[in-house]
Amino acid sequence: MSTARGHVLVYPFPSSGHLLPILEFAKALVSRGVQVTVLITPQKHPLVPTNFSPLLQTLLLPEPHFSNPKQTLGDLINFMRNHHRQLIVDWAQAQTTPPLAIISNYFLGWTLLLARDLHVPRIVFSASGASAYSIYQSIWRDVPENVNPEDPNSAVSFPNLPYSPVYPWSQIPQVFTANERGGPEWEFHRENMLFNIDSWGLVINTFNEFEQVYIDNLKKELGHQRVWAVGPVLPIENGLPKPEERGGNSAVSRNDIVEWLDSREECSVVYVCFGSLTVLSSSQMEVLTRALELSGVNFILSIGYSDAGQEAAKLPSGFMDRVGVRERGFLIEGWAPQLVILNHRAVGVFLGHCGWNSMLEALVSGVTKVTWAKFADQYINARLVVDELGMGIRGAEGEKLPEASELAKIIKKALGRTKERVRAEELREAALRAVGKGGSSQRELDSMLKLLNEVHSEKTTT
Numbered sequence: 001m002s003t004a005r006g007h008v009l010v011y012p013f014p015s016s017g018h019l020l021p022i023l024e025f026a027k028a029l030v031s032r033g034v035q036v037t038v039l040i041t042p043q044k045h046p047l048v049p050t051n052f053s054p055l056l057q058t059l060l061l062p063e064p065h066f067s068n069p070k071q072t073l074g075d076l077i078n079f080m081r082n083h084h085r086q087l088i089v090d091w092a093q094a095q096t097t098p099p100l101a102i103i104s105n106y107f108l109g110w111t112l113l114l115a116r117d118l119h120v121p122r123i124v125f126s127a128s129g130a131s132a133y134s135i136y137q138s139i140w141r142d143v144p145e146n147v148n149p150e151d152p153n154s155a156v157s158f159p160n161l162p163y164s165p166v167y168p169w170s171q172i173p174q175v176f177t178a179n180e181r182g183g184p185e186w187e188f189h190r191e192n193m194l195f196n197i198d199s200w201g202l203v204i205n206t207f208n209e210f211e212q213v214y215i216d217n218l219k220k221e222l223g224h225q226r227v228w229a230v231g232p233v234l235p236i237e238n239g240l241p242k243p244e245e246r247g248g249n250s251a252v253s254r255n256d257i258v259e260w261l262d263s264r265e266e267c268s269v270v271y272v273c274f275g276s277l278t279v280l281s282s283s284q285m286e287v288l289t290r291a292l293e294l295s296g297v298n299f300i301l302s303i304g305y306s307d308a309g310q311e312a313a314k315l316p317s318g319f320m321d322r323v324g325v326r327e328r329g330f331l332i333e334g335w336a337p338q339l340v341i342l343n344h345r346a347v348g349v350f351l352g353h354c355g356w357n358s359m360l361e362a363l364v365s366g367v368t369k370v371t372w373a374k375f376a377d378q379y380i381n382a383r384l385v386v387d388e389l390g391m392g393i394r395g396a397e398g399e400k401l402p403e404a405s406e407l408a409k410i411i412k413k414a415l416g417r418t419k420e421r422v423r424a425e426e427l428r429e430a431a432l433r434a435v436g437k438g439g440s441s442q443r444e445l446d447s448m449l450k451l452l453n454e455v456h457s458e459k460t461t462t
Contacts, residue, residue, distance in 0.1 A: 270349040274374075339361055365428065
């Protein structure tokens with residue numbers, strides 16, 4: 001590819017759950033001959049696969065720093081806005097091939113202003129699914145009232161969304177509920193989401209066959225067709241995980257894990273992981289491990305990896321001795337090669353939080369999801385896979401402790417040839433078709449690039 005088909009800026013939000021999918025998306029752009037510059041800070045720079053192609057470049061930006069150790073999400077976004085914006089403008093204006101668009105995370109709504117500085121379209125990248133993004137858009141645009149602030153179960157309804165979902169106030173994303181309505185932090189986040197609504201286009205890490213009704217509704221609500229479902233945006237190829245391209249800090253090797261799984265029967269293992277931000281309390285860890293013990297099933301338990309710097313709850317004393325270290329249970333302390341584990345024939349169930357990346361990884365692996373939603377979009381994602389798509393079973397929810405014996409029964413039952421397992425396998429095939437040659441997600445990405453180039457050509461000829 002000697003001549004790039006345009007130049008695009010990609011601006012991630014600097015947390016793993018948001019950063020990794022947009023980097024995979026950047027690689028997909030590069031594979032189509034697009035020059036991509038990733039706007040990144042030094043700390044996150046090692047995650048960018050700069051050896052992937054000469055078309056994938058980076059622009060290093062100042063690392064966020066704060067005098068107050070208790071900085072908020074708003075503080076981080078505001079730092080990026082105040083300290084990155086002019087640097088990006090100056091750099092872009094000096095390029096021989098100026099960018100034709102900026103694609104940025106939905107937390108960075110202010111980059112609509114940056115796009116206006118550069119006279120290019122701004123495209124929102126949602127690392128959450130279409131259903132969750134629809135809720136985010138609705139709450140900030142329409143601003144629901146909490147009619148009974150003393151009741152955490154006070155209902156919030158969304159009559160304009162598919163299936164008219166209703167959620168208790170406690171399950172509405174904390175970025176909306178945790179800050180004083182009308183206060184500076186709350187207004188800052190609302191402005192960011194309204195910037196997203198006003199942006200030129202929206203790219204979502206999902207696929208049409210998975211969330212079609214939500215994608216169609218977003219197009220209706222936004223008043224245009226520039227909504228593209230390009231997922232699952234994951235490191236997969238021909239239905240199998242690609243070799244791991246990022247390191248971890250696990251005390252066990254990938255080979256150790258695969259060797260242990262090879263010795264297990266098909267669909268006999270439950271994989272348990274709560275991602276890079278969700279941390280279980282000591283009482284929740286007690287219930288979880290007791291349930292695993294009572295279930296009698298084989299399991300892999302991944303603990304101790306937190307992007308937020310929080311310390312994970314300790315395992316109850318004697319737990320691994322009782323279940324047998326690397327006999328019935330395999331413990332991973334630190335980062336786990338999740339796609340490799342989930343794609344192994346021995347794994348039949350994924351128990352954990354309902355972060356969107358993990359949901360998609362469960363999806364492309366065809367395993368049953370046992371949900372324990374904790375915060376942010378996780379309740380919305382759990383509803384999607386359990387109540388609407390039928391590939392999951394609700395194991396627990398929020399801070400409410402389940403009975404260990406009941407959770408054990410759910411885990412054991414989920415390993416069987418259940419209707420959820422059959423549905424998960426059907427959706428896996430649909431996901432792989434979407435990202436395969438000629439699939440819907442491939443066509444969506446091509447459509448987005450075609451329209452971008454048309455807009456760019458019109459601008460340069462007028």
